[in-house]
Amino acid sequence: MNENQTVQQKSVRRNRLAAAACFAASLITVSVVGAQSATADGAAHTAAHRPAAAAQSTTAAHPAAAAAPALGSARLVQSEDFRQGLNPVGATVALTGGQALSACSGEETMRDLTKGQATAYASVNWTFDTKGMLMESAASAPTGTAADTWEKQLVELVQDCQDEPAGHWHYGAAHTLTVTGGNARWYPAYNGDGTATGGVAVLRSGTKVAIVELSGQPTDAPTYVEGIATAALNRLSS
Numbered sequence: 001m002n003e004n005q006t007v008q009q010k011s012v013r014r015n016r017l018a019a020a021a022c023f024a025a026s027l028i029t030v031s032v033v034g035a036q037s038a039t040a041d042g043a044a045h046t047a048a049h050r051p052a053a054a055a056q057s058t059t060a061a062h063p064a065a066a067a068a069p070a071l072g073s074a075r076l077v078q079s080e081d082f083r084q085g086l087n088p089v090g091a092t093v094a095l096t097g098g099q100a101l102s103a104c105s106g107e108e109t110m111r112d113l114t115k116g117q118a119t120a121y122a123s124v125n126w127t128f129d130t131k132g133m134l135m136e137s138a139a140s141a142p143t144g145t146a147a148d149t150w151e152k153q154l155v156e157l158v159q160d161c162q163d164e165p166a167g168h169w170h171y172g173a174a175h176t177l178t179v180t181g182g183n184a185r186w187y188p189a190y191n192g193d194g195t196a197t198g199g200v201a202v203l204r205s206g207t208k209v210a211i212v213e214l215s216g217q218p219t220d221a222p223t224y225v226e227g228i229a230t231a232a233l234n235r236l237s238s
Contacts, residue, residue: 071120071140071208075238081231085218087129097121099137101154102200102213103189104161104171110137110211113153117142132198132216136232141207150209154202158187158211167192171200172222177230181205182237186229188222189215199225205237 073093082088097111097118110121118139126134141147164170172188182205189199198214199222212232217224 071122071138073122073124075138075208075236076122076124076136076210077126077134077212077228077232077235081228081235082126082128082134083224083227086132086134088126089129090127092125094123095121097123097137097139099123099125099135101137101157101211102135103169103215104200105157108157110139113157114139114141114146114150117146128216130216130218132214134212134214134228136210136212138203138208138210138236141209144207147204147207147209151202151204154209154211155185158185158200158202162187169197175226177226177233179230179233179237182233184229184233186225188225190222196220196222196224199229201225201229201232203229203233203236205233208236210236 072095076093079088079091097114097116098109100106101108101110101113110118110123119142120140121138123135123137125136128134139150141150158171159174161169162171162173169189169191172190174185174187177184177186182203184201184203186201187199189197191197196217196219198217200211200213203210203212210232212229214225214228
């Protein structure tokens with residue numbers, strides 16, 4: 001693959017995320033209604049996300065309601081974890097591993113990355129009352145060795161979008177953080193003009209691995225993503 005093809009492929013990936021974010025923003029009115037009726041009205045949310053995420057359960061503001069054995073939605077970001085400026089209005093939860101991983105993964109899912117060998121999967125797609133969304137996908141590995149491999153693959157996936165031509169959307173430098181029982185690498189994301197636009201984090205706790213990405217944020221501070229990554233890591237490690 002030549003350099004032009006690589007740039008075009010990455011641009012397609014980013015366009016998918018941008019389109020998803022815009023579509024999610026257009027569903028805000030539906031989401032607000034869903035916040036009052038957890039399942040029935042909130043089901044309209046599912047259309048905004050990938051069809052592969054089958055057997056989904058939609059909640060208004062607390063995905064913990066759809067918890068599953070081993071690795072359930074209680075280990076994912078919750079409504080109270082969002083920092084000031086992000087007001088969640090809906091969440092779509094899935095336990096299939098079928099959600100796209102990040103803006104840099106294209107159509108790849110956690111089930112693809114793990115080759116279906118995880119003992120459990122969990123994912124959530126949050127929408128807000130402003131433009132942007134948060135996606136998180138987690139997997140429980142059968143062994144520590146498998147978890148090591150999956151974590152490395154997720155890091156490589158993110159790093160693939162660090163080195164970009166001037167004026168292109170990209171991830172910034174890696175930062176590390178540690179909490180009791182877990183560690184993470186988080187990366188701010190920047191638009192082509194250098195404006196902070198969210199970021200991504202790769203999380204690890206024991207045999208559990210996850211990736212969480214925020215598109216759009218209420219401030220220009222790149223460290224805004226650190227707070228989201230810390231909250232996600234605390235949940236995964238709990």
